[in-house]
Amino acid sequence: MNLDAVEGFLDSVNSVVWGKYMLIPLLVLAGVILTWRLRGVQFHKLIPALKLGLLRRYDADSSGDITQFQALATALAATVGTGNIVGVSTAIAIGGPGALFWMWVTGVLGMASKYTEAFLGVRFRGTDQAGEKSGGPQVYLERGIKGPLGRVLGLAFAVFAVLACFGIGNTTQGNAIAANAEHTWSIPTWVTGLVLSAFVMVVLVGGIKSVGRVSSTIVPTMIALFMICQGWILILHLDEIPAALGYIFTDAFTGSSAVGGFAGAAIMIVVQNGMSRGLFSNESGLGSAAIAAAAAQTTHPVRQGLVSMTQTFIDTIILVTLTGLSLVVTGIWSAEDAAGEQMNPALMVGEAFSTGMPGDMGHWVVTLSLILFASTTILGWSYYGERNVERLFGRGMVMPFRLVFAVVVYFGCTVELTLVWVFADVMNGLMALPNLIGLIILSGLVARETKHYLRHDPGLVADKAQIESFMRGQPGWQQWKAGDIIGSSRDFGHRPDDGGDPVPTGR
Numbered sequence: 001m002n003l004d005a006v007e008g009f010l011d012s013v014n015s016v017v018w019g020k021y022m023l024i025p026l027l028v029l030a031g032v033i034l035t036w037r038l039r040g041v042q043f044h045k046l047i048p049a050l051k052l053g054l055l056r057r058y059d060a061d062s063s064g065d066i067t068q069f070q071a072l073a074t075a076l077a078a079t080v081g082t083g084n085i086v087g088v089s090t091a092i093a094i095g096g097p098g099a100l101f102w103m104w105v106t107g108v109l110g111m112a113s114k115y116t117e118a119f120l121g122v123r124f125r126g127t128d129q130a131g132e133k134s135g136g137p138q139v140y141l142e143r144g145i146k147g148p149l150g151r152v153l154g155l156a157f158a159v160f161a162v163l164a165c166f167g168i169g170n171t172t173q174g175n176a177i178a179a180n181a182e183h184t185w186s187i188p189t190w191v192t193g194l195v196l197s198a199f200v201m202v203v204l205v206g207g208i209k210s211v212g213r214v215s216s217t218i219v220p221t222m223i224a225l226f227m228i229c230q231g232w233i234l235i236l237h238l239d240e241i242p243a244a245l246g247y248i249f250t251d252a253f254t255g256s257s258a259v260g261g262f263a264g265a266a267i268m269i270v271v272q273n274g275m276s277r278g279l280f281s282n283e284s285g286l287g288s289a290a291i292a293a294a295a296a297q298t299t300h301p302v303r304q305g306l307v308s309m310t311q312t313f314i315d316t317i318i319l320v321t322l323t324g325l326s327l328v329v330t331g332i333w334s335a336e337d338a339a340g341e342q343m344n345p346a347l348m349v350g351e352a353f354s355t356g357m358p359g360d361m362g363h364w365v366v367t368l369s370l371i372l373f374a375s376t377t378i379l380g381w382s383y384y385g386e387r388n389v390e391r392l393f394g395r396g397m398v399m400p401f402r403l404v405f406a407v408v409v410y411f412g413c414t415v416e417l418t419l420v421w422v423f424a425d426v427m428n429g430l431m432a433l434p435n436l437i438g439l440i441i442l443s444g445l446v447a448r449e450t451k452h453y454l455r456h457d458p459g460l461v462a463d464k465a466q467i468e469s470f471m472r473g474q475p476g477w478q479q480w481k482a483g484d485i486i487g488s489s490r491d492f493g494h495r496p497d498d499g500g501d502p503v504p505t506g507r
Contacts (some may be wrong), residue, residue: 010422017429030107030436034116037447042111048460049306072307089345092333098251100324102271104472107316110284111309116142116439116446121290122301129395131420137287137292138391141438153434160431161388167424169381171412174372178413184367193413201406211379222372229365230322236356237329242326282316287435291384299467302453326352
């Protein structure tokens with residue numbers, strides 16, 4: 001196979017998918033529409049959502065397989081990965097500091113998208129053949145949108161999600177772990193591959209409950225460690241932060257620091273890299289987090305939607321910002337290596353950390369963080385992949401998928417993956433397209449039910465009995481009471497007694 005030809009083809013597809021006429025305007029359009037219809041829910045309900053997800057953590061007497069916090073941790077595990085380290089440095093290395101601004105844009109607008117897809121994930125979830133809650137775009141696109149359009153969108157999402165899980169959620173993560181472990185500790189890539197592959201297989205055997213337990217243990221620790229180190233670097237460069245922020249905003253609209261372009265073309269490079277890496281990092285609009293949200297123990301889709309929304313805030317507004325600022329204030333984003341070429345983006349964050357830490361400690365911290373980030377991302381995306389494999393081929397293919405997924409982790413660690421990032425970008429874009437279209441179509445439904453719920457429970461403190469009392473008489477309230485949260489024929493075009501069971505699979 002001619003790899004140059006494959007790379008050229010993928011670059012061409014990527015330029016179309018992420019061009020100014022397809023995914024970028026659709027991301028912005030969906031985010032603006034959902035922000036407007038939901039009345040800026042990501043702004044006025046952020047604090048209650050953080051309290052619900054991080055402090056309360058679960059709804060008592062609710063159905064589901066994992067707690068709300070475990071669902072949030074699983075989604076964070078899938079998003080807080082190489083996108084927060086290598087993805088950010090790659091975006092800034094190619095697009096300049098202005099790319100960070102466009103990552104913020106995907107984050108702010110993406111919070112409304114993340115809320116909507118998580119809401120729909122719970123709203124249309126069902127029970128699979130193993131007795132587990134199952135949902136996500138592969139389910140709600142088909143159930144929520146009448147006729148063949150919904151089925152086509154749902155199937156398209158499932159196909160692209162299975163392909164994407166081997167890029168964004170597997171090979172990119174394993175390759176980043178192996179490369180950094182070899183650079184920092186001289187560990188052979190094949191050793192890293194074997195250990196990581198075995199770890200993934202052991203956890204995957206336990207299913208979503210095992211993934212949720214591991215994620216809820218590792219994710220808070222790894223985020224706290226990374227934030228402390230980033231905070232220390234920024235404190236050391238405190239006086240340079242205002243100038244760095246000014247540079248970021250200016251460069252976002254001039255593209256003066258973008259590599260490989262001039263004038264308008266340079267600005268497009270900044271926007272494209274910022275938004276594609278932003279989506280790679282927070283996955284808002286991608287639909288993936290809705291799959292984890294559907295497994296949550298929650299009494300209402302609004303509550304889980306708000307909890308899931310905080311994932312984008314934590315990932316992009318906090319972690320990506322800290323990483324991007326550390327690269328800009330230290331000047332590492334434009335540093336050169338010994339050969340006089342631009343530094344490898346995979347090593348930039350470690351170099352930035354090294355400016356404020358003794359010896360090689362900076363690289364040690366980044367490598368350890370990357371191992372924790374990327375390994376949990378692999379776990380989260382394995383669950384996303386298996387749910388879509390189940391949708392396409394049935395429950396019987398889940399275990400074979402887990403075995404294949406774990407084996408591919410090994411190859412991701414040991415093979416040079418020159419095309420993997422562009423492949424991941426293409427698959428992310430193709431996966432997001434049907435989901436974003438569905439979010440816009442279903443936005444009225446989400447806005448209507450969100451408004452109704454928040455009118456009765458603005459502080460998000462109601463218990464299950466209280467929720468049932470103000471839901472009584474609303475479409476589908478008997479399904480709420482039964483624990484399968486799903487709409488009625490008046491709203492969604494299917495039988496009122498569906499009960500959300502079973503989920504569509506293997507068709």
